[in-house]
Amino acid sequence: MKKFTLTLILALLCVVTAGCDKDKVDVDVQKLGDNLTQKIKFEDQLTQIDEDIAKDIYEINFEKVKATAFIGSGATSEELVIFEAESKDKAKQILTLAKKHIEEQKQDYESYNPKEIKKLDNAIVIQKDKYVIICVTEDVSVEKIINNSLK
Amino acid sequence: MNNYTLKNRNQKTKIIFYVLFTIIIVMLSVLFLKKNLKSDAKPVPSKEASSIKTTSPLTTKQETSKSQTTSSSNNYKKMLTVPKSDEVDNSYFDDAIFIGDSRTEGLMLYTGLNNATFYTHKGLMVNTAFTSPAINLNGKKVSVMDAVKNNKKFSKAYIMLGINELGWASPNLYIEKYSLIVDTIKATNPNAKIYVQSLIPVTKSKSSSSKVFNNENINKFNNYLYDMCKEKQVYYLNISEALAEKNGCIPEESAYDGIHLKKPYCEKWLEYIKTHTVQN
Numbered sequence: 152m153k154k155f156t157l158t159l160i161l162a163l164l165c166v167v168t169a170g171c172d173k174d175k176v177d178v179d180v181q182k183l184g185d186n187l188t189q190k191i192k193f194e195d196q197l198t199q200i201d202e203d204i205a206k207d208i209y210e211i212n213f214e215k216v217k218a219t220a221f222i223g224s225g226a227t228s229e230e231l232v233i234f235e236a237e238s239k240d241k242a243k244q245i246l247t248l249a250k251k252h253i254e255e256q257k258q259d260y261e262s263y264n265p266k267e268i269k270k271l272d273n274a275i276v277i278q279k280d281k282y283v284i285i286c287v288t289e290d291v292s293v294e295k296i297i298n299n300s301l302k
Numbered sequence: 303m304n305n306y307t308l309k310n311r312n313q314k315t316k317i318i319f320y321v322l323f324t325i326i327i328v329m330l331s332v333l334f335l336k337k338n339l340k341s342d343a344k345p346v347p348s349k350e351a352s353s354i355k356t357t358s359p360l361t362t363k364q365e366t367s368k369s370q371t372t373s374s375s376n377n378y379k380k381m382l383t384v385p386k387s388d389e390v391d392n393s394y395f396d397d398a399i400f401i402g403d404s405r406t407e408g409l410m411l412y413t414g415l416n417n418a419t420f421y422t423h424k425g426l427m428v429n430t431a432f433t434s435p436a437i438n439l440n441g442k443k444v445s446v447m448d449a450v451k452n453n454k455k456f457s458k459a460y461i462m463l464g465i466n467e468l469g470w471a472s473p474n475l476y477i478e479k480y481s482l483i484v485d486t487i488k489a490t491n492p493n494a495k496i497y498v499q500s501l502i503p504v505t506k507s508k509s510s511s512s513k514v515f516n517n518e519n520i521n522k523f524n525n526y527l528y529d530m531c532k533e534k535q536v537y538y539l540n541i542s543e544a545l546a547e548k549n550g551c552i553p554e555e556s557a558y559d560g561i562h563l564k565k566p567y568c569e570k571w572l573e574y575i576k577t578h579t580v581q582n
Contacts, residue, residue: 195558203416225405225562259423259424263425
């Protein structure tokens with residue numbers, strides 16, 4: 152009886168832990184974007200841009216990608232962009248494109264406005280499940296804010 | 303009164319009648335011709351006027367083409383600084399290209415005009431438009447003008463370049479390179495309408511604090527652009543009209559750093575473009 156109970160408890164534990172995907176995230180990208188622009192400090196005034204333009208900028212040409220993007224005025228490199236892909240694998244592809252975008256921004260700003268290079272060097276480019284978040288800012292608590300918002 | 307006297311009298315009356323009739327006909331013809339001459343846009347010098355008057359309706363081919371050239375040249379002069387027109391909708395820009403620097407990038411980002419083709423790059427200048435690999439074309443980075451040359455489908459080209467060149471020692475070089483951009487567009491698509499946009503002013507605070515980015519320099523550059531447009535027979539879009547206040551500066555609240563326009567002012571800019579087009 153004891154052995155049976157123990158086995159049953161272990162089996163239940165296995166089932167429970169298997170069902171729990173710690174990395175699983177499910178958010179509304181627009182609400183997340185609105186939330187983050189309120190909490191993260193930006194030097195520039197960020198403005199939301201069209202989803203399709205955001206995808207063009209990041210050269211994302213596959214389907215079923217949602218985007219919420221806030222871009223600075225052009226005087227700075229500041230931005231906050233959130234992509235939601237169809238799957239984790241697609242998000243991984245977006246992550247690669249996002250890193251490429253940041254590198255290109257560094258090349259552009261090197262001659263255009265070198266003051267921005269520090270922000271771009273510290274840019275947040277992360278993947279959480281099927282989401283990719285890019286943030287360029289001077290705010291040092293940006294990573295903590297983003298992680299807290301995704302819990 | 304004898305018959306002879308009566309006959310004479312009748313003849314005299316007839317002669318007087320015919321003369322009066324002829325005078326009236328001639329006067330009416332003169333009036334009619336004067337009215338037609340007045341409807342031409344440009345006042346015709348008297349020498350030409352007399353030649354037009356005396357020319358028969360079946361003019362020579364040379365005279366016809368000369369009058370057509372004069373007429374189209376007159377029409378261009380009327381439209382050099384594009385006047386206000388009926389507003390077009392965004393679909394008008396389906397076959398439009400925009401060439402510019404970070405300010406034009408703002409126009410693209412903030413107005414949602416995603417049906418037009420934007421060849422823009424931060425810091426773009428009239429010389430780097432030919433040399434700097436800035437535009438993604440089939441997976442490869444090419445210069446703005448190479449991208450333009452590769453595009454045969456546009457029918458309107460809007461250009462705004464110059465804010466990054468304000469500090470150049472030689473405005474002649476600026477116009478020389480700008481002219482090359484215009485020539486390249488013409489060679490790529492001879493029928494495209496080319497709109498050279500005036501440089502948008504900066505804010506008062508920016509203008510008074512910068513030796514380079516100030517409205518005195520911007521006004522000088524705009525004069526150079528206007529003269530270039532006249533020479534090249536392309537259109538000049540006076541964007542400043544839409545955005546500047548009476549003091550010639552853009553409002554302080556319109557630009558974060560005094561230069562780069564915020565969304566509402568990019569929208570005003572687009573509004574101006576949509577209400578200043580050359581239809582024919």
